[in-house]
Amino acid sequence: MIYKSYILEQNINAIKEKIVLFYGENLGLKNDLKTKIINNNNNSEILRYTQEDLIKNEHILINEIENISLFEKSKIFFIENVSDKLLTLIQETENIISDRRIFLFADFLDKKSKLRGYIEKSKNCACVPCYEDSEINFKKLINLKLNGYSGLSPYNINLIIEHTNLNRTKLNNELEKIISFFLDKNILSEKLEELLNAKTNDDFNKLKDEAFMGNKINTNKLLAETHMEYEKNNLYLNIINQRLDKLLYIQNLNKPKIEDAINSIKPPIFWKDKPVITNQAKMWKKTKIKQILNKTFDVEKKIKTNNLIEKNILIKKLLIDICCLANS
Numbered sequence: 001m002i003y004k005s006y007i008l009e010q011n012i013n014a015i016k017e018k019i020v021l022f023y024g025e026n027l028g029l030k031n032d033l034k035t036k037i038i039n040n041n042n043n044s045e046i047l048r049y050t051q052e053d054l055i056k057n058e059h060i061l062i063n064e065i066e067n068i069s070l071f072e073k074s075k076i077f078f079i080e081n082v083s084d085k086l087l088t089l090i091q092e093t094e095n096i097i098s099d100r101r102i103f104l105f106a107d108f109l110d111k112k113s114k115l116r117g118y119i120e121k122s123k124n125c126a127c128v129p130c131y132e133d134s135e136i137n138f139k140k141l142i143n144l145k146l147n148g149y150s151g152l153s154p155y156n157i158n159l160i161i162e163h164t165n166l167n168r169t170k171l172n173n174e175l176e177k178i179i180s181f182f183l184d185k186n187i188l189s190e191k192l193e194e195l196l197n198a199k200t201n202d203d204f205n206k207l208k209d210e211a212f213m214g215n216k217i218n219t220n221k222l223l224a225e226t227h228m229e230y231e232k233n234n235l236y237l238n239i240i241n242q243r244l245d246k247l248l249y250i251q252n253l254n255k256p257k258i259e260d261a262i263n264s265i266k267p268p269i270f271w272k273d274k275p276v277i278t279n280q281a282k283m284w285k286k287t288k289i290k291q292i293l294n295k296t297f298d299v300e301k302k303i304k305t306n307n308l309i310e311k312n313i314l315i316k317k318l319l320i321d322i323c324c325l326a327n328s
Contacts, residue, residue: 001126005029006137008128012036017126018097019090021082021119023106024130028168030105033128034078037103045073050080054089065093065100077102084114094124133166141168145175151187159189163196177270194242204228204236211319212243212280214326223316233303233311240318241296243280248289250281258282288325295321 007014012033022030038046047064054061064075079086082104093102109116119125133141138161146152160178164171174196178187181195207222228236255261258281262269269277299314 001123002120003126003128005033005128005130008033008036012040015126017124018100019094019102019104019119019122019125020128021104021106021116021125022128022130023104023109023116024132025108026130026132026168028170028172029130029133031169032172033130034103034105037076041074041076043073044076046076046078048078048080051082051086054079055085058089061089061093062096065096065098075100078105079103080105082106082115083109087115087118090115090125091118094122097124133168135161135166138164138166138171141171142175146178146187149182149185149187151189153189156187156189156192159192159196180268180270183266204239207319208239208243209276209280211323212284212326213276214283214323216323216327219319219323223319228312228315230312233315234300236315237296237300237303237318240322241293244289244293244296246277247281247284248286248293250277251284251286251289283326288328291325292318292322 001017003015009029009032022033024030049060061077061079064077077100079102083106086104090102090104104115104119106115111117116127120127139157142157142160143152160171160174164174177195178192181191182188203222203226207219207226210218210222250258250261250265253261253264255264258278262274262278262281295318299318302309302314303311
């Protein structure tokens with residue numbers, strides 16, 4: 001039996017077979033389906049193995065299947081990284097599986113795969129190809145996850161798709177950020193661009209953070225390595241100003257602990273960014289922040305009024321000043 005993945009996304013209970021193989025290059029889709037299986041079997045015991053585990057001790061799976069107690073939960077087995085090496089064991093378990101269920105997860109398996117061929121033809125097994133998502137599918141996923149949000153325009157949807165590069169794992173991470181940030185469920189394009197860093201070189205963010213931490217060696221290294229696009233100088237300056245504004249806001253909260261101030265910010269700071277901002281907030285007091293804000297104002301004025309000036313040099317000099325002041 002072969003199932004279409006989009007059918008199982010809508011209803012994971014459509015699977016009736018005892019042994020199911022999920023294969024393909026779409027790791028994000030496989031993880032989504034795995035989560036649905038877990039959520040749908042809250043009262044079951046989940047046992048996780050890799051193919052390597054079962055090859056080292058081929059009796060583990062058989063013993064767990066045959067070990068039946070009147071008082072235990074039903075068992076579900078997740079087996080990762082499977083290949084044709086596991087075919088014989090799967091054939092053995094098919095005859096004794098009883099009310100147990102086995103879910104196999106594999107990377108790409110071509111049509112010559114013996115495991116894939118066997119499971120496709122078996123009446124007791126099912127196969128679920130997990131191929132890469134299309135742009136149309138991504139639009140459906142975004143609309144589904146952000147149902148009820150205003151401002152979900154074609155531009156904003158395409159912005160999300162462009163940033164995630166049709167990678168479902170990255171899409172899920174970015175949707176989590178969007179849901180955490182836009183608590184009022186009103187998506188603004190400008191804020192979305194900032195949140196996704198869709199128009200920002202990731203290396204510039206690393207450079208900015210190293211400068212704000214006063215890490216001279218890393219700042220100098222990244223200044224030499226980072227390609228700064230000429231037309232993005234205003235954006236780079238805005239990114240620096242946004243961090244300064246955030247640090248100043250934290251200081252103005254006057255909380256006894258920096259961590260308490262950061263945790264009270266609305267919308268909340270994304271969890272991955274908290275450690276960096278916490279460390280920076282401990283280094284940057286109001287006087288330092290205001291000094292650099294004055295410098296960014298001067299740089300902005302020069303960028304807007306002097307077309308002949310080397311704007312990249314101004315931004316790099318500003319980052320050096322930030323790094324030096326962080327250590328003062």
